[in-house]
Amino acid sequence: MRASVKWCGKETFLGQSNSGHSIVMDGNGGEKAPSPMEMVLMGAGGCSSVDVVAALKAANQAVSYCEAELTAERREQAPRLFTQINIHFVVTGTALDEALVASAVKDSLEKYCSVCLMLGASIEMTHSYEVREAA
Numbered sequence: 001m002r003a004s005v006k007w008c009g010k011e012t013f014l015g016q017s018n019s020g021h022s023i024v025m026d027g028n029g030g031e032k033a034p035s036p037m038e039m040v041l042m043g044a045g046g047c048s049s050v051d052v053v054a055a056l057k058a059a060n061q062a063v064s065y066c067e068a069e070l071t072a073e074r075r076e077q078a079p080r081l082f083t084q085i086n087i088h089f090v091v092t093g094t095a096l097d098e099a100l101v102a103s104a105v106k107d108s109l110e111k112y113c114s115v116c117l118m119l120g121a122s123i124e125m126t127h128s129y130e131v132r133e134a135a
Contacts (some may be wrong), residue, residue, distance in 0.1 A: 015039075037074070040119075041085070045070045047115040048087055051108035052101075056091070059100050064134045065092035082123050087116075089129040098131050105129045 002018045011028035013036075024033040034042065045068035056063040066089060073084040087109065091101050109116050109127050116125055 037080070037082070040082075040115075041070050041072055044085065044113070044115045044119060045087060048105075048108040048113040049089075051112045052089060052091070052104045055104035055107065056093070056096070056100060059097070059104075061093060061096050061100055062134075063091060063093040063096065065132075066090070082119065084124045084126070085119065086126045086128065089127070090132065091129060092132040092134050094134045096131050096133075101129055101131050 003015060005013050005015045005025070008014050008024075011026055012032065013025045013027060015023045015025055017023075023039070025036050025039060026033040027035065029035055030038055049066055049068045052068075053063060053066050056066075069088045069090065071086050071088075072082050074080045074082055087105075089101075089105050105127050109120070109125055119125060
């Protein structure tokens with residue numbers, strides 16, 4: 001895997017992925033675009049969401065919606081590392097088995113999500129979930 005990040009002036013940077021996608025990042029605390037640390041947080045949410053949805057589909061669950069709501073705390077002084085992250089999943093579907101949702105969430109954070117596993121080695125990673133019936 002490869003990527004590049006180009007400085008565009010002031011505190012703005014353009015990240016380009018190996019797969020041909022681009023994203024603007026703001027080194028000024030997210031004033032004009034996501035900050036690099038916000039990108040890491042969203043990466044954790046995206047990676048774990050992929051795992052949760054895939055696990056539920058593999059278990060023949062009728063999942064129609066999944067949202068990962070992330071909250072994080074960081075050190076006050078530099079380097080401003082994350083010290084704690086919680087990922088709260090809101091999973092909606094028809095007749096979802098709550099035990100399967102709980103297992104999918106737990107397994108993502110503890111076994112499969114590459115981003116969470118990298119972060120979790122040095123910070124407190126927690127998770128929670130709620131199951132909603134599709135209307």
